[in-house]
Amino acid sequence: MGAHSDLSPAREETVVEMVARIGGMVPAALDAVRAAAGFLGRWKAIVANLEKLWACLPILSSHLGQLETYDNALCRELLQSVAETLAVTTDIAGRCRAPLTAGKLQLRSSIDAMAVRLDVNLRDCELLAKIGELYNDASSSPPLDDTSTCVQELPRLLAWLQMSHTEAKNLALDGLLQALHQDEKSVVSILDDANVSAMVQLLTASWPMVVREKAATMVCHVAGSCCKDLLVSQGALVPLIRLAGSSSVVGRQKAAVALHHLSSTSYSAAWVVMSHGGIRPLVEMCRQKRGDSVSQSAAAGTLRNISVASDFRQALADHGTVRVMVDLLGRDDAVLESKEHAAQCLRNLTAGYNGDELPQAVLSEGALRALLLYLGDNDNTHEAAVYAIHNLVRVISTSSEGDTTMKRLAGEQGCVPLLVRTMLEHESKDAREVAVEMLASLATYPPNAKEMNKDDKCVAGLVQLLDPIRYSTANKYAIQCLLSLASTNKRCRKLMVSHGANGHLRRLSDLNVQGATELLHRLEGGRLRSLFSSSKQ
Template sequence: MKLSLSYLEKGKVIRTHVLLRTKNQLIAWLQVSLAETKNLALDEILEALHTDEKSVVSMLGPDYVSAIVQLLNTWWPKTVQEKAATVVCHLARSCEAVMLLKLEDAILPLVRLAESGSVVGRQKAAVALYHLSFASPGTAFFIVSDGGVRALIEMCHLIGGGDSVCQSGRVRRGRHAQQHLHERGDVEPASKEHAAECLENLTAGDNDDGMGLQRAVMSEGGLRTLLLYLGTNDRHEAAVRAIRNLVGVISTTSGSAGDMTTRMKRLAGEQGCVPLLVRTIQEGNSNSARKVAVQMLAKLATYAPNAMEMSEDDKCVPSLVKLVEPTQAITAITQAIQCLLLLVSTSDKRCRNLMISHGAKGHLRKLSDLDIQGAAEMLHRLERG
């Protein structure tokens, strides 16, 4: 069955008014079972979108959106999925179309495409989820509840190695998933960036809804994955901002929220985040990356097993002492002092001696003269032994 139109034969010069006149025919093409026909219809829509995106998006009603969303499912040929995902990317940028995508349950097929689609399909799915994560808290919860966090985390995790630092951490789960991820290490950098930006959006809220999303990302290993991703390039500021958002989920220390906080600290330790945070401080990352890493370490150190791991890590204490040099940023200094105070209170003599041998006393004397918060107390602890 060969379908053609006069304007297709004349060089495929599509105009919005032509597409509007053929709405019913395009709907029929999208709903016909032949993949070739669906490809033809999607080509028409994409051509029109390139000509006049705003007008075309406004005229694509529920029937169109429903038919296009169905084509995201993985049983359709790769070319159909990719073109449908590209159309959805255009729709996800429109406030009017976002609600249609939500009503037509587009999030779940996008998540599945992000998990197991082609390289282009996963990239388009990541972009669409990124735009949808802006829409509303309700849309963000749909992304989380449909498994979107896991798909985005896996997409960021596909970084092609560089994971040896975590083997010394207390990683007790996810070994099968890791192997699966390394077998699928073919995601484009742009997809990873959109996945990181989407995780940043999902973790940005500071209300109860935002805290729930932050806990979901933490529970799925999002902190560890973002740190791994950050280690591949020091310009991944979206990852830095997402990590900063996750600091908030372990800030509360009272009541039932305190119990959840303890669980998040334990999870972060078990997932091997401590050595990755130390690496972020130690290596040549941006100032914002080092600052958020030491802030997270200071939060995690309030959980005794994490503090013990930090004190036993040969690189942790020297890295923190280096951050209390008077030439460092004040925020990083105060966070590093807070972390060192926790370590000196809970660890053995070896840890204290390690601080002293790396020059902590000299730095702290200068900081005490400058009246930096915590410096005098830390110096007093070290001098008293």
């Protein structure tokens, strides 16, 4: 029997016994630390944490019966780690006896590492004790429905999230993501600095990718709520940028969406994205053919947010943002939301023109043609594109090379027929007016005027815009364009008259609309010369 007893497996120590054993180790560790020489400030902080740990153990022990199976397993691992930390603490403190001579630097490093480990153990013990209290409170509550149960579980899940154990964090994220789908408002309302900080820390490369992806998914959900400023203040932007450039498809997508939300919060948030290398991965997401439409749209939206600040626009251009936005407008595989972000980004990049080269570069990349094609395909989403075209009008009309290079470039890119079509066919009054404004600017370059003269519908449409009853702000641009056309082509003048331009011009002249009298004299003068010429024959 004795031999048989010796071969039987040893009984596993229970968690209650582990707590009791650790409780006996703390006084020895305290005595050793208090007797240690040197590094008095560090030892004083360690004594304080040991005392807190000692006070926490009875609380933890009283709640052990309330813990579920998983929490008990976690508690066992935690207590084993605490026991090891106490043993190391006693050992290091025992080596610090006066007088200290050699190896001070190495000894100080060992003390610092041990202090960090003790701090983590203390925090985990406090969190596990808190989980036990939550179970105790829940056991005395009446049965709840699924949604209420989800809400009741949130404090426990958030406690797991802050523990150092990887599996605890992993399971916490699973539970929190499920809770978000059931009751997002309740989850968001309970988050505080510590919870958000714990989530943000899980975005860093020190954690397994599966954990990073779940944390990014959680942050992505929260970033769309009222927690944007909290996420930014807890440093979420930089790890999200790194994740956006990673090989993980899920991580890239969630990071892109979160960056889209967070970059809209403030100038400083946009600056962090730009200054920490965020533009490059975002541009790459937009450039990918047949890529993830969610990531593409979010990336384009983030670049749009950054372009709001004039300080950042040149940096965006330097990273190829203009070309990417122009391409997005013309791509069949790009979703409408991506194209709208692209139009808004181009609008921002061409805003506030004062002679700098960036808006000219936007024009040279084919932005005007792309915006016009986009306008033609989307009658209901035109505002950003119209404003962008309006900005390009200003670029052409105020550029020092406006009479030649910029107008020639727009003509060579095939913009004149597209502008004519927009003026004649678009449902939006704003789109038609900006089209005729651009035509008026381009018409002063003879090759462009020649192309307009080839299209009888262009002249007829311009004459219709002279009607002061139907239109108002477009009158002056139509007059400017017709003046340019009338000065170079006799046939065009006859076409204007045949479509009733003179009657409109007389009314506009009475209203003192600029250019109306001059155009009327040109048309009537040509007509009188034609009559005199006929009478002489």
